[in-house]
Amino acid sequence: MHNPARALSLSIALSLPALAAGEGFFDDAQLKVLNRNFYMSQDFRNGDRFVNLQTGENKHFRGEWAHGVIATFESGFTPGAVGLGLDVRGQFGWKLDGGDGQVGNGMAGNGLIPRRGYNFDGKPKDDFGRVDVALKLRLFEDTELRYGDHRPTSPVIYASDTRLLPQSFRGSFFKNTSIKGLTLQGGKVESGSDRTATAHNGDLGTAYGGRFKEADNFVYAGADYKLDDRFFFRLYHGRLDDVWNQTAFYADWQQPLSKGLGVNAGFKYFRTRDTGQSLLGDISNDSWSAHLGLTAGAHAVTLTHTRIDDDSPFDYLWNTWDFFLNTGSQISDFNNPNERTWMLRYDYDFAALGIPGLSLITRYVRGTDIDGSKVGPGYAAYQGIRDGRHWERDFWLSYVVQSGPARDLTFKVLQATHRVGGDHTAEANVDELRLILEYPLDLRQL
Template sequence: MKLTYGIILPLYILSMPVMANSFIDDSQGSLMSRNYYFDREYTDPQKIGRAKDWTQGFILNLKSGYTEGKVGLGLDLQALTAIKIIGDSDYIASGLIPTDKITRERADTASELGITGKIKFEDSELKIGTVMPFNPIISSSRSRLLPQTFRGTLFESKDIDNIELYAGYIDKVNHRDSTNYETMSITTSNGRFNAAQADNLSFLGSKYSPSKDTQYSLYYGIIDDLYAQAAFTFNNTYMLTENTRLLSDLRFWNSNEHGRALAGKIDNTLLTGNFGFNYNNHLLTLSTMQNFGDTAHPYLSGGEVQLFVEGWGVDFLNPKEKVYSIRYDYNFQDYVPGLRAAIRYIKGTNIDLPQLGGNNLKEDSKAFELQYNFQQSYLKGLSFRTRYMTSDNNFAKNTTFKPANETRINIDYTWKF
């Protein structure tokens, strides 16, 4: 099945009534200015280099309302622009801006336009075109200058009380440092799977919220001829006192090869648990991830998995890996409103990578984060965020994830209109 978006969208736009009050009156827009500095220095003895870039990005989102009638039609536009401030070919690409794979030359500027048609009936909505899914099966990555986008169709329904239904079909991806749609592929980090591509991805999902403090979700997806994946999540907040909460976040994935199994054998069950204790401005979170089965957890190239335990340059998803993490967050709202800080430590053991050094390998990551959202009315929408991370492992030198020290700095400003 191939979606002929080049035909559908122009016909869709021409079919809209010229005069539609709700279409105009309910429209909204935003423009985000994002300044992003990225510096990852690899620390292994081979001195393979450094990934370093400084860029400026602009993300314009224009969302229409819907035309009048039982079935409403709408249109969303997204314009993305990346501008190089500093980007030296002596450094490895950072993923912030398009880079020539051979010469390492950065593009001076790069822009793209996304168009999404939408159809609404009661509390159900269908989107066609540029989409940004965010669920346990496929997630649009926002971890660089510009977001990762996809080409496809998404369906969402909230017509049933306390239940949300989702479905999607995706056939192309536009990566964070690209302006072109490409075929999706599986992540092959650390030689986990064969390099292989998928013509399409489809998924079904649902969320059930029996109360405002509890939510369950269930998803199932097929990445054509690569793997099939089921995912279950559970979130709960329990109030001990007015100022004290217990937080629970449990997630489960089961993945196996699908169809022609172009990526090779896939056999993984991933269990994650995050347990938080929140008292006033303090939040302490203990987490674990357990990988079972013969292979690593599969996911699509250029993105991430929806995990609480995330290590930026390290994914902690190797075969048989056992992961433990502690994180502490503090909100300075009583002293400096808008200021937050976090510190964390992640340890992975029992890693099975015979081709990279053995079957009892280990890795770890330490990180610190400071974020400030300006509260003054004339600076509302301006935020500053800095992150510093160190990672280490005892893998062989040809590993994908190498020991490194990393700094990221973001300055974001969002105008809403």
């Protein structure tokens, strides 16, 4: 039986001697190592709870603490019109604290530590990890092709890095920058490696509909265009096999008004329609988000409105993340069927007080009019909701050491409070805390 992982490993082994022969392969190479220490807890309130998958117990608190090391080697390209290269990323995690009664399901909540056994229903692992590998080909300085494990960044597929270890996807990818200001990219994804995965053959699916063995691939393509320093546009289309077609359009505008004063605005729109076997049922979802912001020195204030215009949630590829709509937040995506959301955000840069590297983000998000009475069976969790509402409050504080031996050492404190009201039963009342320490090492001299 064909084994993609074995075939990829064999092709790499055969290619290494030829790759190493090219001077550019090592001359332009980079080796980076990121140490990440991550604690995450969720304290459920007002009678809400989660069910421990191993014991069946109802629990009101879960917490996990783990340390991860992510080592990334990115080669240059061999000389000539056609250059060859290789990227390798090893990522490994170790559980520091978190017993069977407190560790989540290894996927979403909390999602730092995987569990043994089928469907992540076994004991939490003490250590875990995997190696991502990709072969790459450069054509005429402006086009790059690659096959292997990749972390795409686009509105329709954005590999998540919001837990201990990053997500990746295996497949074929391309990128072209031959026209000034325009970047074209796309690819065909064959499988996914989740944030706690130890293999590369994970099924594809959606964040709210689950994964499907019948969905064989995800194909996408799109363009980013930057017009001077003020306008930025993105247009992408993706098709998840036998599930949906999804089109995304972004537009962003920034306008300086005077020294230290500026205004910015943006608009995001997603059109999602079922396709093929329609494994999630009939989908006809239009979702959009618009924001307006003002920056004055160290201060920034942003007001955002989001609408989900259909009897289904705004959904996206399994466990990916990019705040696809502007009101996506730490705990909730604010993307429920027919939801209307407002968000007020405030940013402050403490460099104005003589503390460069220290920054604060606060957000208050409120969603109303949630109605899932007409959703299909693929989103059954919403079917009992007629008049749901919820709110979330976030405080995000981060500090980056600016100089000295600990330069670029980063501390992050992310606290969020989420409360539900009406008959909104698809989400929980929870207080969440994330403490993250990161220390990157850039070893450019190989």
